[in-house]
Amino acid sequence: MKSKISAKGVNVYYGEKQALKNISIEIGEKEVTALIGPSGCGKSTFLRCLNRMNDVIDICRVEGSIKFDNLEINSKELDVVRLRENVGMVFQKPNPFPKTIYENIAYGPTIHGLVQSKQELDEIVETSLKKAALWNEVKDRLHEIGTGLSGGQQQRLCIARAISIKPEVILMDEPCSALDPIATAQIEELIDELKNEHTIVIVTHSMSQAARVSQKTGFFHLGNLIEFDSTEKIFKNPGNQQTQDYITGRFG
Amino acid sequence: MNEKSHIVKSYEEQLLLLKDTIVKMGTKAEKQLELSIQAMVRKDLELAKKIITDDEQIDRYEFSIEEQVVNLIALRQPMAIDLRETVVALKISSDLERIGDLSKNIAKRIISIQEVISSELIKGLEIAGLKTVRQVNLVLNSYLHRDKDITENVWNSDEEIDQLTNSNMEMVLKKLETEKNQIQLTQLLFIAKNIERIGDHATNIAEQVYFLITGDYLEGQRPKG
């Protein structure tokens, strides 16, 4: 498996407090990597390292090397806007812009200059919504406001928005935590689809979701990456006792 | 591995109950096997009848285990060691059910044997039979105590039972050439074969227990069954 993102010796500090300790991990291309671990172990912090979202937190300091293909993500010279074009993100709480469904999707391709004509833009909006399994539900109300959709629809709208600019990598931070089982299944199906063209890293608190959607799973605990292996190995026969205690509900 | 308890006590209790049911079922199956050999040696028809009626208890254990396993999978979605615990219980219970069934079958055949059988033949069957009782006992202990070494020993000793079976069958076949109580002797052939198959089921259980403990499969060719 070709690696898409390669982190080596990553340390992250919030002021004095170290949130990630010497993390090294290879994220395989066109694979789904799940990150699991107890609350506060550093999953979201790690995810934010991958598109420099920690930059916006003043007290946050990131050390070590994170390569995206051959590009050093932590380099001062890096064009962060370009990076985020290639590394999209979906958050736990759906956060559509307070604009129409259409505008939510059209915004990214427009500001990144990916389209020449209105027709092209229409096409991107349609294919993104189709990929996110939302098209049929919204095709007649594209000019209604996005925040008027249900939670599950809003989350799929945010996924459609993320994929509209065709990022190579999609980061998802607990994307289904507010969704019902049907919407969750739709998103999981979508993740399966998306991995044909994208590399996906997903943080989830649902062990069964991690098991269902991912090929690799990493277990974090207290800022350390305790175990990283194939998802099958992690859920059938983990190599580390702490991993086993966590996934079987014996923690604490 | 020394496992911590689950945070959810009712889940912990359900897994312990499953383990406990397997041990009870195993103990009963082992007892049925042991008694069937005893009934054969002593030609104890009353005991043979009791074995036949008691077999139903083993079936009930099997049903209970099946129900527990389906519930665990549906309601708890067990992972890692718990998943292996659950799946392995289902497989072990079906091997134990077969051991019970084959023991019952030995008892039935004892009842249908009416003439006196040469003590030399019975002795050979007794030796093989007691050896399988020991195998079943050991493998149940390995399950109870999560002892990988014992499972490997059980797995490796199956060949002895196969050899004892072969020589028992040869002896019976030789007698068949010269004696006229052929129906009775044929029953002994089946008993010899039943004992061998019980040994195979003990071996299957050893494989399951090994997988339960290690998450890996026993290496190498299975001893010829």
Ligand SMILES: Nc1ncnc2c1ncn2[C@@H]1O[C@H](COP(=O)(O)OP(=O)(O)OP(=O)(O)O)[C@@H](O)[C@H]1O
């Ligand atoms: N903006 C911040 N300022 C200070 N400390 C922070 C900040 N963000 C996170 N932390 C600290 O860093 C550690 C890791 O937090 P992070 O949000 O990465 O955990 P997490 O694994 O995503 O947890 P959860 O599962 O609850 O989302 C925690 O101890 C947290 O308190």
Ligand SMILES: [Mg+2]
């Ligand atoms: Mg988080």
